[in-house]
Amino acid sequence: MNHARIGKKIPPGVSLEVEFGFGAGVTALYGPPGAGKTLILECIAGFARPDSGRILLNDAILFDAESRVNVPPRRRNCGYIFQRDALFPHMTLRQNLTFAARRWPRLERTRRVGETLERFELAGAGASRPREIAAPQKLAGSVARALIGEPKLLLIDDRGLDEALLRQIRTVTAVPILLVTGDLDLCCAAVDELIVVEAGRILQHGAPRAVLDAPDSVAVARLLGIPNLFEGTIKGLDPGRNSSLLECEHFELAGPYIPGHFRGDRVWVAVRAEDLRVHAGDSETRANLVAAQLIRVSHRARSVRMEFAGGILVDLAREEFEQRKDNKNWQVEFPPEALRVL
Amino acid sequence: MPTDWSALWLSLRVAGLATAVSLVAGLWLGWTLLNRRFPGKRALAAVLSAALVLPAPIVCYYALAAMGRIWPVTAAGLVSAGVISAAPLLARAARTALGALDPAYGKAARSLGASDWRVWSRIELPLAARPLAAAAGMAFARLLAELAAVRVIAGRLTP
Numbered sequence: 001m002n003h004a005r006i007g008k009k010i011p012p013g014v015s016l017e018v019e020f021g022f023g024a025g026v027t028a029l030y031g032p033p034g035a036g037k038t039l040i041l042e043c044i045a046g047f048a049r050p051d052s053g054r055i056l057l058n059d060a061i062l063f064d065a066e067s068r069v070n071v072p073p074r075r076r077n078c079g080y081i082f083q084r085d086a087l088f089p090h091m092t093l094r095q096n097l098t099f100a101a102r103r104w105p106r107l108e109r110t111r112r113v114g115e116t117l118e119r120f121e122l123a124g125a126g127a128s129r130p131r132e133i134a135a136p137q138k139l140a141g142s143v144a145r146a147l148i149g150e151p152k153l154l155l156i157d158d159r160g161l162d163e164a165l166l167r168q169i170r171t172v173t174a175v176p177i178l179l180v181t182g183d184l185d186l187c188c189a190a191v192d193e194l195i196v197v198e199a200g201r202i203l204q205h206g207a208p209r210a211v212l213d214a215p216d217s218v219a220v221a222r223l224l225g226i227p228n229l230f231e232g233t234i235k236g237l238d239p240g241r242n243s244s245l246l247e248c249e250h251f252e253l254a255g256p257y258i259p260g261h262f263r264g265d266r267v268w269v270a271v272r273a274e275d276l277r278v279h280a281g282d283s284e285t286r287a288n289l290v291a292a293q294l295i296r297v298s299h300r301a302r303s304v305r306m307e308f309a310g311g312i313l314v315d316l317a318r319e320e321f322e323q324r325k326d327n328k329n330w331q332v333e334f335p336p337e338a339l340r341v342l
Numbered sequence: 343m344p345t346d347w348s349a350l351w352l353s354l355r356v357a358g359l360a361t362a363v364s365l366v367a368g369l370w371l372g373w374t375l376l377n378r379r380f381p382g383k384r385a386l387a388a389v390l391s392a393a394l395v396l397p398a399p400i401v402c403y404y405a406l407a408a409m410g411r412i413w414p415v416t417a418a419g420l421v422s423a424g425v426i427s428a429a430p431l432l433a434r435a436a437r438t439a440l441g442a443l444d445p446a447y448g449k450a451a452r453s454l455g456a457s458d459w460r461v462w463s464r465i466e467l468p469l470a471a472r473p474l475a476a477a478a479g480m481a482f483a484r485l486l487a488e489l490a491a492v493r494v495i496a497g498r499l500t501p
Contacts, residue, residue, distance in 0.1 A: 046452075073449070073453055074454075076453075077455070080449065084446055086444070086447055086450040088469075090469055099451070099454065099456070100454040146454075149455060
């Protein structure tokens with residue numbers, strides 16, 4: 001069992017209070033800067049000492065505040081990849097790996113270092129010092145150095161790891177990986193569990209797709225980048241027709257039935273910007289079609305974001321926007337299946 | 343008349359030996375002040391800083407005066423006085439040089455299973471070697487220049 005319960009005061013007046021288990025796959029810690037993600041990794045690695053709690057790795061106690069057990073970092077066998085490059089600058093890449101492979105006899109060590117350099121396509125850079133190699137090679141070198149010692153857990157701080165390298169790591173080792181990242185695409189593509197952290201607390205924990213599709217709270221929705229959040233009142237509920245009616249400040253929305261709520265309850269409605277549709281003109285009147293005034297347009301790498309009055313944000317494909325950009329009047333459609341009630 | 347090089351040779355030997363001993367003591371003091379918590383840590387740091395602002399001949403003179411009552415001034419006495427004078431300088435330099443290192447290197451080494459000694463000898467010391475060598479060079483030059491003067495002053499202590 002891998003489990004961490006960590007309590008730590010972080011001056012001034014902030015504290016980290018988290019408890020979570022993690023399995024053999026990749027677990028991502030996601031949250032804004034200053035949420036405590038790196039501190040969680042440091043507590044597990046032994047670089048920071050929690051004030052309270054318990055940390056178990058493969059059922060072995062790494063830290064227990066009550067029994068005053070605190071295994072030093074060098075005995076925890078946790079590979080750590082830092083946010084910044086931490087390859088030893090006075091050693092070549094091969095020497096960096098050799099340093100990490102010290103526990104094997106000389107011949108075995110040499111073989112392992114050679115194999116690891118080959119596996120991460122670093123054989124050509126083995127004789128180079130870190131300052132002489134490119135950033136992607138440095139990252140691969142850091143990963144190789146962390147893995148050559150066969151750690152029981154791999155901790156990766158937010159280092160811009162891409163999906164390909166993460167998959168490569170999974171082919172090399174089956175150890176649990178705890179990853180700090182701000183990349184939701186990476187979470188969806190290559191992560192087994194997602195933990196959303198904010199201000200030293202875990203807000204939600206689950207499979208990435210499940211968390212993204214059903215955020216528990218407005219805070220999680222905001223952190224996951226859902227920009228359309230409207231507070232409203234449940235005006236109608238019909239379980240027979242599987243429908244509900246929500247009254248927001250500027251418009252009414254029809255959605256699916258909301259279990260566990262009553263008429264008159266205050267709720268939040270979350271809708272992704274890419275799930276909304278826009279229509280030209282203002283003559284059409286049907287459910288969930290809201291006339292809105294376009295305030296601003298901002299061009300993004302792959303889409304165009306349209307900002308309407310009332311805080312409605314819509315992401316359109318660039319081609320679609322080019323076809324409609326001369327419209328004077330706009331209507332925004334809220335598809336019922338896109339509404340998430342929090 | 344042949345030149346007598348013995349005075350220069352003695353000064354070089356004394357300054358060299360005092361610098362070497364001071365470097366070891368300074369490294370230990372600097373590392374301890376940086377990494378260990380103990381009662382009187384601030385007082386020790388203050389004493390080292392005070393020793394830095396006092397002119398080396400005065401520090402050496404009082405050190406020799408304290409020892410001169412026990413034994414006559416010898417090369418060993420001069421080395422001891424030199425160490426008392428140079429060790430604070432090197433302790434401060436070591437503390438600064440080691441403190442300026444990115445802590446990620448030490449953490450990385452520990453996460454790879456390295457002991458404190460291995461982290462120190464293989465990572466921290468090589469990375470801090472340049473500023474430490476510069477500080478040792480300065481300490482040697484300072485001792486070489488000032489021990490001669492001290493020897494003249496301290497000569498009065500010998501019976």
